[in-house]
Amino acid sequence: AAGVIQSPRHLIKEKRETATLKCYPIPRHDTVYWYQQGPGQDPQFLISFYEKMQSDKGSIPDRFSAQQFSDYHSELNMSSLELGDSALYFCASSSLEPSGISEQFFGPGTRLTVL
Amino acid sequence: KQEVTQIPAALSVPEGENLVLNCSFTDSAIYNLQWFRQDPGKGLTSLLLIQSSQREQTSGRLNASLDKSSGRSTLYIAASQPGDSATYLCAVRRISWGKLQFGAGTQVVVTP
Numbered sequence: 001a002a003g004v005i006q007s008p009r010h011l012i013k014e015k016r017e018t019a020t021l022k023c024y025p026i027p028r029h030d031t032v033y034w035y036q037q038g039p040g041q042d043p044q045f046l047i048s049f050y051e052k053m054q055s056d057k058g059s060i061p062d063r064f065s066a067q068q069f070s071d072y073h074s075e076l077n078m079s080s081l082e083l084g085d086s087a088l089y090f091c092a093s094s095s096l097e098p099s100g101i102s103e104q105f106f107g108p109g110t111r112l113t114v115l
Numbered sequence: 116k117q118e119v120t121q122i123p124a125a126l127s128v129p130e131g132e133n134l135v136l137n138c139s140f141t142d143s144a145i146y147n148l149q150w151f152r153q154d155p156g157k158g159l160t161s162l163l164l165i166q167s168s169q170r171e172q173t174s175g176r177l178n179a180s181l182d183k184s185s186g187r188s189t190l191y192i193a194a195s196q197p198g199d200s201a202t203y204l205c206a207v208r209r210i211s212w213g214k215l216q217f218g219a220g221t222q223v224v225v226t227p
Contacts, residue, residue, distance in 0.1 A: 094212070
C-alpha cells in the first residue's frame with residue numbers, strides 16, 4: 001500500500017539559509033499535518049491543511065510557512081534557519097473513512113541539521 | 116488544555132516478561148488514541164488505534180486498553196523480546212480532522 005512520502009530524507013543547511021521540505025500524502029487523503037521532533041523530545045504539531053486550506057496552527061515560528069497544493073502535496077518552507085531548528089520533521093496524512101474512523105499515517109521524516 | 120503523560124519515562128525488563136506502559140490524558144473529550152513505536156532517530160510506526168467508543172484493541176502480542184472517563188490507556192506487550200526495545204509514544208486526538216498530541220514516551224529496554 002502507498003505510504004506518505006517525504007523528501008529529502010536528510011538535509012544539511014547553514015544558519016540563516018532557507019530549506020524546503022516536501023510531503024506527498026497517501027492518495028485520496030485530504031488532510032496533511034506537519035510535526036517537529038527535537039532531540040529527545042516528543043513530536044510537536046506545527047500546522048495542518050484540509051483540502052488545501054490551513055485547518056489548524058500550532059507552535060510554528062513566523063519564519064516557517066507551509067501550503068498544500070492542488071495535487072494535495074504539501075511543502076514546509078523554513079527561512080532564516082537557526083541551530084534550534086535542527087530536528088526531525090514528520091508529515092502525516094489522514095482522511096475520514098466510511099467507517100467513521102480517521103487515522104494519521106506518518107512519513108519517514110526529514111532530518112534537518114543546521115550548522 | 117490537553118496534557119498527555121506517560122509513566123514511567125524508562126523501563127528495563129528481562130526478555131520474556133510482560134510490558135505494561137501507561138498513558139494518561141487530562142481532557143477525556145477525545146476522538147481516538149494511537150500508540151506508536153519509535154526506534155532511535157527513526158520514524159513513527161503506528162501500533163494500535165483505539166476509537167473513543169472502544170475499550171481495547173489487540174494486535175498479536177500487543178493489547179491496548181482505553182478508559183476514557185478516567186483519562187487512561189495502557190499498552191500491554193506480552194512475552195517481551197529484545198526487538199521490542201524502543202520508545203513507545205501515545206497520542207490523543209480531539210476531533211477526527213485534528214492534530215495529535217503526544218506524550219513524552221516510555222523508553223523500553225528488553226535485556227536478553
